[in-house]
Amino acid sequence: MEKSNVEHLFEWLDQTSELLGKHIDEPYLESLTNAMDVLFYQDVPKDMDDILTNKLEKALKDIDISSFKTEEIRKGIQLAILKGMKDSTQQQHLMTPETVALIVGYLADKLTSGKEKIRIFDPASGTGNLITTVLERLKQDVDAFASEVDPTLIQLAVLNANLQSKKIEFFHQDSLRPFLLDPVDLVVADLPVGYYPDDLRASEFELRADEGHSYAHHLFIEQGLYYTKEAGYGVYIIPEFLFESEQAGKLNQFLNKHAHIIGVIRLPESAFTSERNQKSILILQKKGEQTKGVKQPLLVQMPSFKNAKAMSDILGQMNTWFQANKNNL
Incomplete structure (x- = not known):
């Protein structure tokens, strides 16, 4: 079965966040902000090492965010944030259903x-x-x-x-x-x-x-x-x-x-x-x-x-x- 755009975006954000988290050793939600940053600017920050830079550049080629509808983007991001919030103990890290x-x-x-x-x-x-x-x-x-x-x-x-x-x-x-x-x-x-x-x-x-x-x-x-x-x-x-x-x-x-x-x-x-x-x-x-x-x-x-x-x-x-x-x- 072909993946929906929502699933595709969630999986991309999730995998990219996990990748960043392993390299930088930071909580999932912070890695997610970095993954979203890379996706929005379509560019990898200069301070990352060569191995991580190559992996992120390859990941960017796997997604065309410009072809997604606004609703699909919002829902895909929402799923990734919800995953991050499950691991968070802070009460304010909750999302409006x-x-x-x-x-x-x-x-x-x-x-x-x-x-x-x-x-x-x-x-x-x-x-x-x-x-x-x-x-x-x-x-x-x-x-x-x-x-x-x-x-x-x-x-x-x-x-x-x-x-x-x-x-x-x-x-x-x-x-x-x-x-x-x-x-x-x-x-x-x-x-x-x-x-x-x-x-x-x-x-x-x-x-x-x-x-x-x-x-x-x-x-x-x-x-x-x-x-x-x-x-x-x-x-x-x-x-x-x-x-x-x-x-x-x-x-x-x-x-x-x-x-x-x-x-x-x-x-x-x-x-x-x-x-x-x-x-x-x-x-x-x-x-x-x-x-x-x-x-x-x-x-x-x-x-x-x-x-x-x-x-x-x-x-x-x-x-x-x-x-x-x-x-x-």
Whole structure:
């Protein structure tokens, strides 16, 4: 059987990363950034020895990335990153599941339809899988921005975007610190869950904890809204327990003051490795002089992603909801 382009790209990245890892003695994800670098520039760095250089030059002749579709490139890279993350013990080295990223892309498209040009920001971009998936769904002219503090993840994200020919301006910084960024029309983020260690910085947020460390996932929502235009949107992948924690009352007050809750989409348990990791999608609109909010928010329980008929039915219902509420969005 002939290999698909996705399989071909994954195998090329995997084998090239393993080759680099043996020669340079570095973790798989770092070797993967070097492999992606070689593929993007179609060139071998000058500081490599002759044996490795010859092997990499030979490998480059085995793949023609210019003939691959964007979606194939994204999926091939995604498989290689997922392999690297299996060996990684760091909690932040996790990727937004493919189907969840596609739902965020669907929502982004619905919320911004009718606009000719938009600005989008992902303040927790990781390897760039979520924002590149969303950009693939948007039809208009888009200025895209993303931020990531982890040096390995941002390298992967930049190369991921470059290989997909996606123009994204990246910030390598703590995403809860100030940005040199004008407000955007849409913020998307798979929220990092846990405590934020910098209490001094956290003290500048409305959603700071009264005592002890503040929740990073709360601060990210506040930071996202701060960099959103009036009447702009936030689509956040949130932990299932977001509105049940001991700081939930403060979060509810903050959202009532600054945003309209447009909808909550509960994702199927089968999409996650355990009940503890269960997520939902929260859709917000930043309040402004002209905003009204919606009378009936979009509340959805997603079926198993493997159930094509049920998925088709629920997407039909969501399309109907967006059509009925388009004057209030």
